[in-house]
Amino acid sequence: MCAEHDSLTTTSRRGFLFKLGLALNAIAAALVGIPVIGYILGPVRRSAGQEWIKLGVVGSFPEGQTRLATYENPFRVAWDGPTAKIACWVRRIGGEQFQVFAVNCAHLGCPVRWFPQSRLFMCPCHGGAYYEDGSRASGPPPRGLFEYEYQVRDGQLWVRGGQLPTLAGPV
Amino acid sequence: MPRGTRALESIARWFEERTGVTQALAPVMAHPVPRRTASWWYVFGSATLALFALQIATGICLALVYVPSADQAYQSLRYLNDQAALGWFLRAVHFWGSNAMVLVMTLHMIQVFLWGAYKYPRELTWIVGVFLFLCTLGMAFTGQILRWDQDAYWGLGIGASIAARAPVIGSAIVHALLGGPIIAGRTLSRFFAVHVFLVPGILIGLIGLHVWLVLRLGVNEWPMPGRVVDRETYRKRYEEEVHKDGVPFFPVAARKDMVGMSVVILAVLACAAFFGPYGPNGAPDPTITDASPRPDFYFLSLFALMALLPPWTETAILLVGMPLAIVLLLAVPLIAPAGEKSWRRRPVSVLSVILIVLVVTTLATLGVRSPWSPIMDAGTALATPVAYVQGRTPLQLQGALVVQNKQCRNCHSLGGEGGSRGPALDGVATRLTRDQLIRQVLQGGGNMPAYAKNLTPAEVNALVAFLESLRPPNQSPARASFTPRPATR
Numbered sequence: 138m139c140a141e142h143d144s145l146t147t148t149s150r151r152g153f154l155f156k157l158g159l160a161l162n163a164i165a166a167a168l169v170g171i172p173v174i175g176y177i178l179g180p181v182r183r184s185a186g187q188e189w190i191k192l193g194v195v196g197s198f199p200e201g202q203t204r205l206a207t208y209e210n211p212f213r214v215a216w217d218g219p220t221a222k223i224a225c226w227v228r229r230i231g232g233e234q235f236q237v238f239a240v241n242c243a244h245l246g247c248p249v250r251w252f253p254q255s256r257l258f259m260c261p262c263h264g265g266a267y268y269e270d271g272s273r274a275s276g277p278p279p280r281g282l283f284e285y286e287y288q289v290r291d292g293q294l295w296v297r298g299g300q301l302p303t304l305a306g307p308v
Numbered sequence: 309m310p311r312g313t314r315a316l317e318s319i320a321r322w323f324e325e326r327t328g329v330t331q332a333l334a335p336v337m338a339h340p341v342p343r344r345t346a347s348w349w350y351v352f353g354s355a356t357l358a359l360f361a362l363q364i365a366t367g368i369c370l371a372l373v374y375v376p377s378a379d380q381a382y383q384s385l386r387y388l389n390d391q392a393a394l395g396w397f398l399r400a401v402h403f404w405g406s407n408a409m410v411l412v413m414t415l416h417m418i419q420v421f422l423w424g425a426y427k428y429p430r431e432l433t434w435i436v437g438v439f440l441f442l443c444t445l446g447m448a449f450t451g452q453i454l455r456w457d458q459d460a461y462w463g464l465g466i467g468a469s470i471a472a473r474a475p476v477i478g479s480a481i482v483h484a485l486l487g488g489p490i491i492a493g494r495t496l497s498r499f500f501a502v503h504v505f506l507v508p509g510i511l512i513g514l515i516g517l518h519v520w521l522v523l524r525l526g527v528n529e530w531p532m533p534g535r536v537v538d539r540e541t542y543r544k545r546y547e548e549e550v551h552k553d554g555v556p557f558f559p560v561a562a563r564k565d566m567v568g569m570s571v572v573i574l575a576v577l578a579c580a581a582f583f584g585p586y587g588p589n590g591a592p593d594p595t596i597t598d599a600s601p602r603p604d605f606y607f608l609s610l611f612a613l614m615a616l617l618p619p620w621t622e623t624a625i626l627l628v629g630m631p632l633a634i635v636l637l638l639a640v641p642l643i644a645p646a647g648e649k650s651w652r653r654r655p656v657s658v659l660s661v662i663l664i665v666l667v668v669t670t671l672a673t674l675g676v677r678s679p680w681s682p683i684m685d686a687g688t689a690l691a692t693p694v695a696y697v698q699g700r701t702p703l704q705l706q707g708a709l710v711v712q713n714k715q716c717r718n719c720h721s722l723g724g725e726g727g728s729r730g731p732a733l734d735g736v737a738t739r740l741t742r743d744q745l746i747r748q749v750l751q752g753g754g755n756m757p758a759y760a761k762n763l764t765p766a767e768v769n770a771l772v773a774f775l776e777s778l779r780p781p782n783q784s785p786a787r788a789s790f791t792p793r794p795a796t797r
Contacts, residue, residue, distance in 0.1 A: 180488045181480045207595045210490055217493040218379025219593040220461065240597055245614060246465030248597040250684060255714040256762040261600040262466075263615040264680045264719075264729050266757050274757030277619040300489035303469050305478030 187308075188212075192237070192294045198229040203251050203269060206237075211299045225285060225296065226251055226258070228269060235294060237285040238271050239302040244278040246303065258282060283307045336523060337562075340554030342546075344530035346561035349423070351568030352416035353522075357515065358569035359409040362576065363447075364508065366402040374454070376500035378493035378592070381456035385588045400580035406448055408576050410606050413444055418661055421640070424649030425528035427537045431641035433521040436514055438637050443511050448606050450503035456496060457588035462601035464491045473623045491594070526550060527561070531649035539646060600684065608675030609668045615680040616671075679728035682718035686726050693723030700777060707774025710767050714759070730756060737779035741786045745772045 188211040198204055206227045213221040226249075228236040238258070240248045247262035257274060258267040265276035272281040283302035288295045302308040324330050373392055375384040388395035417437065420426065426434035449467070453460045464486070471485055472478040487494035526546055555561065590599060603611050617625060651658050683690075692708050700708070711717065711733070717726035720733045731739075740748065749768060752758035763771070779785055 178480075178484055180483045180486070180494070182483070205595070205597060210492060212489055212492075214493045216377045216379050218377070218382075219591055220378045220492045220495075222593060222595045223490070224595040224597055240594070241465060241469075244469070244619075246469035247462055247601055248594070248599055250597050252687075252715050252718075254687070255716075255759070257715070257757055259682050259684065259715075259718060261681055261684050262462075262611075264682055264755075266682075268757065268761075275752065275755045277615065277617075277622070279619060279622075301465065301468055301482065301486065301491060303472030303478070303482055305472035305474070305482060 187297050188299050189288070189295050189297055190299070192225075192227065192296055195229075195233065195289055195292050195294055198227050198235070198294065200229050200231050203228040203253065205240075205251070208296070208298070223298070224248075225298070226282075227294070228271075233289045235287050235289075236271060237287050237294075237296050239283040239285065239298075239308050241283065241302050242278060243273075243280045243282060243304070244276070246301070249282065279304070337558035338556040339523065339526075340550045341527045341557045341561050342529040342550055343553055343555050345527045346555055346564060347530070348564055348568070349419055350527065350561070351565050352412055352419055354565040355568045355572045356409060356413045356416055357519075358573055359405055359412060359576070360511070360515065362405045362573055363402065363409060366398050366405060367504070367508075369398045370402055371504060376454070376497060376504075378456070378496045381454070381496060382588055382591050385455065385457075389585055396585050397580060399585035400583065401576060402451075403586045404576045404579040404583070406451055407605065408572055408579075409444060410448055412572055413441060417441060418665070420528065421657065422651045422654075422661060423528055424531050424537070424651075424654070426641040427647070427649060428539050428542060428641075428645045430521070430525050430528060431645060433518060433525065434641045435638055436518045436521065438634070440511065440514050440518060442634065443507050443514065445606065446507050447503060447511070448604065450499045450507065452604050453496070453499040454503055455587050455589075456592050458590035458592060458596065458599040459587070459601050459603070461491060461592040461594060462599060463603060464495060466601070466603075470626055473626060527557075528649075531651070533648070533650040533652045535650070536648055537646045598684065600681070602678075603675075605672060609671035612671040612675035612678070615678070616674070681727070682715075682729055683727040684718060686717040687712055687715040690717055690722075690725045693725075696722065696778065701773070703770050704774045704777050706767075706770035707772065710763070710771040711774060714762065714767075714771075719756075733775065733778055735779050735783070737776045737785050738783045739786050740775075741788050742772060742776055743788065744786070745775050 190208045190211055192206045192208055198206075204227050205224055207222050207224050210217065210221050210223055224240045226238040226240060228238070230236065238249075242249050242260040242262065242265050244260065244263055244265045247260050249258040249260045249265070249267065251258055256269045258269075258271075260266070260276065260278075263277050265278040266274040267278070267282050268274050270281075271284055285296040285298050285308050287297075296308075298308050300306055300308065370388065373384060373388055373395060375381055385399070388399050390396070420434070420437070449463075453464060468482045468485060468491070471481040474481055483489060485495075485498075486492075487498040529546065529549070590596065602608075613625070614622065648654055690712075692712060697705060697708055711720075711722070716733070719727040719729040720731065721728060722733050724732075726732075736745070746768060748756065749763070749771060750758060750760040759768075776785065
């Protein structure tokens with residue numbers, strides 16, 4: 138009777154079997170756990186999230202005006218539905234000189250709206266306001282609007298985007 | 309005895325012989341509790357549990373129809389609202405149940421705090437309770453996302469923008485949260501799994517632990533001033549009292565719990581039937597930029613705080629203040645594990661509760677009105693009050709048009725209509741002189757953008773002429789301090 142109980146730590150065969158059980162389970166837990174964590178953190182990749190996207194022909198953006206343009210998220214999946222679409226504000230200063238702003242307010246990401254008459258962007262959430270060049274006019278935003286990198290190629294306007302613009306990862 | 313009853317009894321006996329459930333549970337149900345705790349003040353915990361059961365039942369029903377996919381979720385919610393038999397009612401019950409759960413759980417928390425229930429030996433019960441509270445708020449936030457409308461989309465944007473403020477790992481947190489670089493299909497799937505599997509699983513486990521601790525340590529006695537908690541003697545004294553002057557939990561205390569549970573459930577059902585389901589509000593199309601996202605009520609206070617804090621304190625308060633508040637909440641029983649339990653002898657505790665409740669409700673009330681948000685369609689939707697155009701010169705009338713066209717009323721009200729981010733313009737001429745008006749319009753300042761580049765000199769002239777006319781007839785216009793006073797007769 139006693140022999141069955143005393144052997145957890147001794148070097149008997151039963152003790153070995155107990156330790157083997159512990160070790161095998163630890164290995165199994167690690168082999169399950171590591172891929173699970175890797176899977177959950179899969180979306181965390183630094184450089185991913187930037188790609189050149191065509192916004193449209195330069196001629197569709199009148200000089201001196203700011204217009205809403207939309208594009209499809211380059212990293213879309215088939216089931217994204219309406220959320221695959223992303224909007225941005227395109228300001229054509231003149232010629233091939235542009236400014237392309239993210240719609241997301243630099244404060245907490247709400248969609249800013251352009252008011253052509255007063256030439257201001259206003260945010261509906263906490264009242265941030267920006268001038269037409271994207272610089273901060275008033276309210277809580279800690280900086281100006283997030284601005285896309287752009288290119289004009291063969292008469293087309295391209296921007297580099299694809300990730301949610303935030304203070305940690307501006308477009 | 310009628311035949312049917314006898315048959316039922318024999319079936320019950322058959323099960324009891326094999327499971328022993330009654331034998332095991334009877335002493336648990338009948339365990340003695342302090343007499344005075346059979347009180348209406350002690351019903352909030354069981355009422356929260358009842359609401360949780362309601363949420364599970366209605367949640368499973370909704371999952372029978374809801375499609376957790378970004379391209380179909382919105383339509384499936386509309387289908388639930390408009391077409392599925394009683395779908396609208398189950399959605400409404402789930403929504404009102406979630407509101408009630410947050411509310412009743414908060415009441416439970418306030419009650420046990422004021423009654424000193426977190427003191428020795430029930431520290432862990434409180435700590436588990438705080439985690440239950442946090443998980444419930446997590447359910448509230450993720451549930452709001454599953455509504456997959458404009459509020460959900462931009463709410464996620466706000467959540468991500470807050471997370472992004474974390475130094476170094478901000479971007480990693482955002483991507484892990486969203487399941488990708490941007491809010492899209494993978495985000496909804498993630499939040500669905502968290503809302504339906506992960507957090508409910510944690511909640512069930514923690515509730516088991518919480519109830520186990522309550523049963524093992526006994527219901528907190530009614531606190532009496534002067535009856536100080538002492539680690540050496542507390543448990544012995546509690547046992548003695550409960551056995552000398554206790555009442556069986558079932559049915560004496562449970563009667564009130566049962567009434568409390570049914571009252572909250574009936575209230576939720578009544579709200580659901582009367583007010584119906586909430587949302588979904590607008591398709592989750594991020595190219596519709598005229599959305600004005602608002603959080604559900606439990607996050608309105610945070611929403612208000614983000615508008616009212618000085619901008620430079622925001623990141624510190626989000627990243628340090630909020631975690632600190634949670635740590636403080638968890639540490640309550642470790643800070644004051646013994647001593648007085650009665651609220652009559654704990655003025656700091658009572659004042660803290662009053663202060664926190666006042667702050668949260670005030671902020672939430674402000675969040676409903678959100679006076680800091682511009683009225684985005686004021687320029688086109690509001691009429692200029694007739695009194696402000698009557699008898700005006702052509703120049704002043706042009707100025708009235710400038711006020712309208714340049715979206716001044718998004719932030720400034722006129723005749724009680726318009727935004728309240730800036731001061732009302734009625735009577736502005738009694739506060740600012742002509743020069744001050746011009747300077748304010750051109751240079752901005754004090755939360756107002758500068759309009760120098762956006763107005764022609766003629767527009768400024770007209771605007772200021774109109775603003776100068778905005779004063780009650782019996783009040784004199786503002787004067788610069790160096791203007792000599794007219795000699796009084």
